[in-house]
Amino acid sequence: MYKKLFIPGPTHVRDEILQAQAVPMIGHRAPEYSDLQLEVTPKLQKLLYTQQRVYLYACSSTGVMEGSVRQAATKPILNTVCGAFSKRWHEITLQNGLPCDKVEVEMGQAITPELVDDALSRGDYGAITVVMNETSTGVMNPVQEIAALVHEKYPDVLLLVDAVSCMAGVKIEFDAWGLDVCLAGVQKCFALPPGLTVCAVSDRARERARQVPYPGHYFAYAQMDKRYDKGQTPATPAISLIQALNRQMDDILAEGLENRWQRHKEMAAVVQDWARRYFALYSDERYLSPTVTNIKNTRGISVANLNTELGKRGAMISNGYGDLKEKCFRIAHMGDLTLDDMHWLLEQINDILGL
Ligand SMILES: Cc1ncc(COP(=O)(O)O)c(C=O)c1O
Incomplete structure (x- = not known):
């Protein structure tokens, strides 16, 4: 049943959205695909209140969590941990051999600006990871306040935000808050089938990535940028899901x-x-x-x-x-x-x- x-x-996917995938396939180097990507990207920028780049990756969120820490690692990274998914980001950072520390609160508690201030003051960090909505505990961390603190006292620290279970469900003002990376798979608040991740990246984060000796390949912003203006991705995109996303973004903006x-x-x-x-x-x-x-x-x-x-x-x-x-x-x-x-x-x- x-x-x-x-x-x-x-999450529940409406029939109209399922059907939006069921259209004839198009080639990812064809103008029809470029049109699609160039049409959907400004809608995502509207959703995130940003003028910065928004990339589409053909994978679930974990892949982009990995790519984002690799590309921020000019200095040690501070991973904030308040549950299973923020812990996963710390493990990803460790397993990529990147210097990092974690600051952890008990499950059910939030990461506060005071906690972040204390942890950042103890080291020389290049970036901080924060899971905005910790799906394992039902906590929403005050990312706007954390971002304000970081900009005021640690202006060179990049803010990497996992908004996996809240992007398209809560307001995230990427530019006004001064975020550097904000990522989310589409199978949660976007209400699409899984397999696609949306990721906004600031110019500052792209510049930092250029200083990393081994930024990786598949998720590298430099790779994505090669065809970004043309409305294409370097590797084959999840075309059917992007068709559905384009339709869903119309519905979201109409709501x-x-x-x-x-x-x-x-x-x-x-x-x-x-x-x-x-x-x-x-x-x-x-x-x-x-x-x-x-x-x-x-x-x-x-x-x-x-x-x-x-x-x-x-x-x-x-x-x-x-x-x-x-x-x-x-x-x-x-x-x-x-x-x-x-x-x-x-x-x-x-x-x-x-x-
Ligand atoms: C907050 C958060 N981050 C990351 C992930 C990992 O996403 P995925 O398993 O789709 O890669 C999840 C999955 O539920 C999540 O809720």
Whole structure:
């Protein structure tokens, strides 16, 4: 049976978007492809409030996380860690042999400007990594405030931001905040099938990459730049997904960006209120994510059984991540889901659990 996805990626994909992929294939060196890329890129720039370059990579987010640290590594990198995905970025940095340190908070807590200030003051760093929305805990880190602190006190430190589970769901002002890299796979708030990553890169980050002796190849901005103005990528792009992205960006802009951010906040509020009433919230109340809520299993229910029952009714939620399995469960409210969807889901859960 078809299940509507209330998991933090991949998210529910509307039929119109699935169908937007089902168009005849075009050659990636043909003018039709260049037209497509040149059409979709300004829409992405609008989404991110940026005049800087936005690249499209035919891979999931992890690949671009790797490429971004490699290309920032003129000096040691500071990885901020507050859950599974920010930890992954630290591991990626280590496994590429790049000098780095981590500053870590407990799961459920946020990375604050004070913490970043303290950590940056202890070393001579070239870049910092921050996962804006830690999908494993449901925390949204205050990236705008962190960026302001970094610009004020550490102006040469690049800001690398993983916005995987919040780009296209919350406002990210790439230029005004002064970000250097902001990346996200499209299977979350963009509500597309997986396999494509959107990545905005500042001129400053591109310049820094030119000073790195071994920036890698596939993700290298210098490679991407060779054909950027022509509307092409150096390697074969995910053409069908970009067709769907182009259609989805029209729909996102037609909804209105402010409306889209507001819808995500409203869906989050409904789920958070429900969680407070029947369970408890896992994460620090001051930093709750507008796109995914991590709920403490205070009633000791079987999350696996709940999901089996939900499956019979055509829905799926997520268990807790890693060690939080069965101790927590996560409900995503991202992408093209609506307030009605969230009310429907919570009614089903109440009915199943007899709440
Ligand atoms: C915040 C965050 N970063 C990175 C990733 C890794 O993405 P992928 O597995 O698509 O490469 C995820 C996946 O869920 C994520 O939520």
